[in-house]
Amino acid sequence: MTTLQRFRTPLLDPTQDRPEGLRGAAGAPADTRYDVYRNNVTHSLIAALHSAFPLVLKVLGTQNFDRLAPAYVRAHPPTSPLMMHYGADFPDFLAAQPQLSKMGYLPDCARLDLALRRSYHAADSAPFDLETFQQLTPEEMMQTQLIPAPATVLLRSSWPLFDIWRFNMQADAPKPQMQAQDVLITRPEFDPAPHLLPPGGGDWFAALAEGATLDQAHDTALALVPDFDLGAALGLCFATGAFRAKNGG
Amino acid sequence: MPDGTARFATLPASPGVGYKPQHFKDLQDDPGPVQWIEIHAENYMGDGGRPLAQLRALSEKFALSVHGVGLSIGGEMPLDRDHLARLKKLCDWAKPASFSEHLAWSTHESEFLNDLLPLPYTESTLSRVADHISQVQDTIGRQMLLENPSSYLAFDESTLSETDFLAELTHRTSCGLLLDVNNVFISAQNLGLAPRDYIDAYPVDAVGELHVGGHEEDSVGFNQPLLIDSHSRPVVDPVWDLLAYTLDRTGPKPVLVEWDNDVPDWPTLRTEAERAADVLTR
Numbered sequence: 315m316t317t318l319q320r321f322r323t324p325l326l327d328p329t330q331d332r333p334e335g336l337r338g339a340a341g342a343p344a345d346t347r348y349d350v351y352r353n354n355v356t357h358s359l360i361a362a363l364h365s366a367f368p369l370v371l372k373v374l375g376t377q378n379f380d381r382l383a384p385a386y387v388r389a390h391p392p393t394s395p396l397m398m399h400y401g402a403d404f405p406d407f408l409a410a411q412p413q414l415s416k417m418g419y420l421p422d423c424a425r426l427d428l429a430l431r432r433s434y435h436a437a438d439s440a441p442f443d444l445e446t447f448q449q450l451t452p453e454e455m456m457q458t459q460l461i462p463a464p465a466t467v468l469l470r471s472s473w474p475l476f477d478i479w480r481f482n483m484q485a486d487a488p489k490p491q492m493q494a495q496d497v498l499i500t501r502p503e504f505d506p507a508p509h510l511l512p513p514g515g516g517d518w519f520a521a522l523a524e525g526a527t528l529d530q531a532h533d534t535a536l537a538l539v540p541d542f543d544l545g546a547a548l549g550l551c552f553a554t555g556a557f558r559a560k561n562g563g
Numbered sequence: 564m565p566d567g568t569a570r571f572a573t574l575p576a577s578p579g580v581g582y583k584p585q586h587f588k589d590l591q592d593d594p595g596p597v598q599w600i601e602i603h604a605e606n607y608m609g610d611g612g613r614p615l616a617q618l619r620a621l622s623e624k625f626a627l628s629v630h631g632v633g634l635s636i637g638g639e640m641p642l643d644r645d646h647l648a649r650l651k652k653l654c655d656w657a658k659p660a661s662f663s664e665h666l667a668w669s670t671h672e673s674e675f676l677n678d679l680l681p682l683p684y685t686e687s688t689l690s691r692v693a694d695h696i697s698q699v700q701d702t703i704g705r706q707m708l709l710e711n712p713s714s715y716l717a718f719d720e721s722t723l724s725e726t727d728f729l730a731e732l733t734h735r736t737s738c739g740l741l742l743d744v745n746n747v748f749i750s751a752q753n754l755g756l757a758p759r760d761y762i763d764a765y766p767v768d769a770v771g772e773l774h775v776g777g778h779e780e781d782s783v784g785f786n787q788p789l790l791i792d793s794h795s796r797p798v799v800d801p802v803w804d805l806l807a808y809t810l811d812r813t814g815p816k817p818v819l820v821e822w823d824n825d826v827p828d829w830p831t832l833r834t835e836a837e838r839a840a841d842v843l844t845r
Contacts, residue, residue, distance in 0.1 A: 317683055317720065318639050322671045325680075335719045339755030339787065344716040347753075350781070350791065351715070354678045362677065392675040395605050395633025395646055435609025438616075464610065504613035 324348070325355050326388040359387035359400075366401045367427040370408070372482045373420060382411065398435055401428065419473035426479055426497065426508065429467040433499045433506035436465035441502070441555030456529035460522050460551075463558040465501035468519050469508075470494075476510040500554035509554055514539030515547045519556075527562065571626030574599050574660045574772060576815035578839040579628065580832055581794075581823060587617050589829035591624060596840040597833070599626035599660070601819050605633045607657070608649050618657060628772065628819070629659040635670035636695045636709070637682040643670065651703045661772060661817075663708035663741045664699070666692070666729070683718035684728040693735040700738065708771045710741040713778075713792035714750040725750075730766040740766065742813070743774035744806045745798065745821075749790040758805050767813045775806055775839065776821035795824035797835060807842050815843060 317335070324330035336344035360383040364371055371379050386407050392400045405421040405428070414420055441463065447455065469475065476497045477490035496516030497508045511519065514535040521531035535542040551557060579599035582590070590597065600621060607614050607629075621627070631650060634642060654662055667679035682688050699707055709732060711725060723731070729740060742765060751758040777796030782788040798820065810816065820835045 316639055317718065318668060318671065318680075321680065322674075322676075325676065336716045337719060338716055339753065347716040347789065350789065351678060351680060355676050358677045392677060393673050395635075395643070395670070395675045396608055396649075397605060397677060398609055434612050435614070436611060438611035465612070501612070504616065 321351075325352055326391060328352070356384060356387060359391065360384065362392075362397050362400050363387070363404070366431060367404065367424055369423045369427050369479055369482060370404075370420065373417070373423055373478070382408075398431065404428070419471075419475065419478055422469070422471045422473050422475050423478060425471075426469055426475060426499075429469050429499050430506045430508070433465040433467050433501045434504075436463075436501065439463045439465070439558040442557040442559050444552040447552065447560070456532070457527050457562055459525055459527055459561040460557045461559045461561065462519075462523050462556060463500070465499075465506060466556045467499040467506075468516060468523065469497040469499065470516040470520070471497065476508055479508055498550070498554075498556060500551075500556045502555040507554070509550055511550065512543045512546045514542035515550075518542065518544075518547055519551075570622065571599070571660050574626050574628055574817035576817055577843065578836040579626075579817055579819045580836055581630075581819060581821045582621065583822075583826050584613070584617060585826065586829045586832065587621075589833075590621070593829070593833065594625075595833040595836055597625070597836050599628060599817060601628040601630050601821075604629050604631040604650060604653055607653055622657060627657055627659040628661040628663065628817075629654060629657060631662070631664040632679070633669060633675065634664050634695075634699065635668045635675075636664050636699070637666060637668035637680075637688065637692055638670050638695075639668075639691070640670065640672065642695050642698055647699065647702050650699075654703050654705065661708060662703065662705055663710055663772065665710045665712065667712050679712055681712060681714055681716065681718070684721040684723040684725060686722065689723065689728060689731055689735075693732055696732060696736040696738050700736065706737065706739055708739040708741040710743050710774070711746050712750070713743070713746040713753075713790075715753050715789060715791075717754055724764065726761060726764040726766065730769075733766055733769040738769070739771040740769040741772045741774060742767075742770050742809065743776075744809050745774060745776045745778060745802050746792060748802050748805055749778055749792050752787075752790050759808055762805070762809050762812060765812075767809075770813045770816055773806065773809065773813070773816050773818045774821055775802055775818065776823075778802075793824055794821045797831075798838070803838065803842055806839070807845055810843065810845075818843060 320333040332348040338344045338347050363383050405424040409421040472494045474490040474493050474495050476495045480487040496511040498511050499506050499508050517538050518531050518535035521534040575598045577598045578596050582600040582602050665679050669676050747761050748758050775798045776794045779791045779793045780788040781791050818839045
């Protein structure tokens with residue numbers, strides 16, 4: 315083992331002995347000085363999780379969050395110096411914690427946090443605007459492919475994910491009632507925000523994102539949700555800059 | 564910058580601050596003596612959004628220093644080529660007046676440990692770090708500055724002093740140096756050395772930039788309080804004095820105030836920059 319390998323092994327494993335060959339002031343043994351690095355690594359990664367997962371932090375509370383976080387950062391240290399991407403497998407980690415089994419919605423909360431961060435750092439794009447779209451004939455409209463902006467992210471949840479987000483992050487929001495919800499994250503300028511899609515909206519938007527025409531995506535949604543409200547879904551998307559361009563039509 | 568020109572080719576010998584997004588407006592409206600900013604490279608490696616838009620706006624008014632914290636120059640593994648490519652892309656786009664990194668390691672195999680970890684100062688570390696610095700300079704096409712670490716311990720196997728180690732690196736690679744005066748103060752206290760001896764032995768001709776920052780004391784479990792490089796407080800008087808002592812040797816240099824944790828409001832940080840300006844004109 316090399317010196318750095320010996321230094322690395324106990325960093326994220328408090329059960330391992332501190333490495334040998336280290337010293338402190340005036341040649342004295344290093345003793346607990348090594349623990350400064352242990353603390354720095356663990357605490358910096360937990361701090362990164364705090365800022366990366368604000369909804370999970372709010373739902374769990376800091377104390378509960380910090381009881382879980384050391385196990386996560388020790389088992390899943392970052393694999394890239396781009397800390398903006400850290401925590402991709404945090405939802406799966408949460409899903410696997412037996413003590414969280416009654417909070418089945420928590421992994422989706424973490425996915426929402428991840429999606430908001432992804433949107434925040436996504437490439438810029440000018441929105442495809444409603445006026446241009448409205449210059450098309452109704453037939454042309456239905457034959458267009460609407461292309462999502464790079465910062466637009468669809469999240470489909472079997473939990474009332476949008477309501478959970480709103481209840482925890484906004485004042486005076488109603489208590490979530492059990493239902494599946496599809497959430498669309500858009501970033502009109504620099505601040506990503508989640509929006510609630512109407513029932514069937516998740517299937518509709520997923521079809522658009524895969525290149526379906528508006529007509530095809532509409533049919534997909536109608537087959538699953540007969541009263542799918544295309545006007546509401548389109549209105550939300552145009553109002554929040556969800557598309558960057560169109561093809562065809 | 565999008566227009567492809569570098570507005571500021573060098574960092575001025577004046578105060579700069581470590582840039583925090585919450586200071587975006589204040590920094591432009593009321594910069595005080597601040598003429599340049601330093602960013603952590605890895606925070607500006609997304610594809611777009613606010614970070615890059617702010618950087619674009621700020622580089623119209625301020626000279627820019629790009630400071631990497633993730634390259635793991637001291638690591639035993641080959642440098643991460645993807646990360647080097649990202650650094651080159653950022654430098655080609657932002658055209659900073661300066662690029663710097665740390666004498667430290669942070670990556671081990673596939674893991675990034677998000678801390679600046681210490682190195683033994685040996686011949687084998689020296690040749691490895693020199694090779695990595697040359698690779699960085701060749702890839703990004705510019706000289707880099709290398710920053711001295713804050714140390715909490717030393718390695719028995721070290722055979723070179725930190726100052727000799729750094730001097731030899733500048734000879735082998737023609738890199739410049741970023742002299743962090745707070746780190747000198749911390750390391751000296753923690754390892755029982757005299758900070759001015761370090762400055763006296765330091766290869767000052769290679770210095771392109773100075774850092775000052777705040778630190779904390781950890782007295783739990785140690786005979787003598789250990790100083791922790793927290794960047795979470797004002798710079799203490801002995802570090803300002805050491806900066807003055809250092810500037811006597813280096814001549815006027817760009818001086819950065821670092822404050823990365825518990826980031827204060829702008830007037831507090833600007834006051835620190837004013838203090839740096841005072842020391843620079845002493």
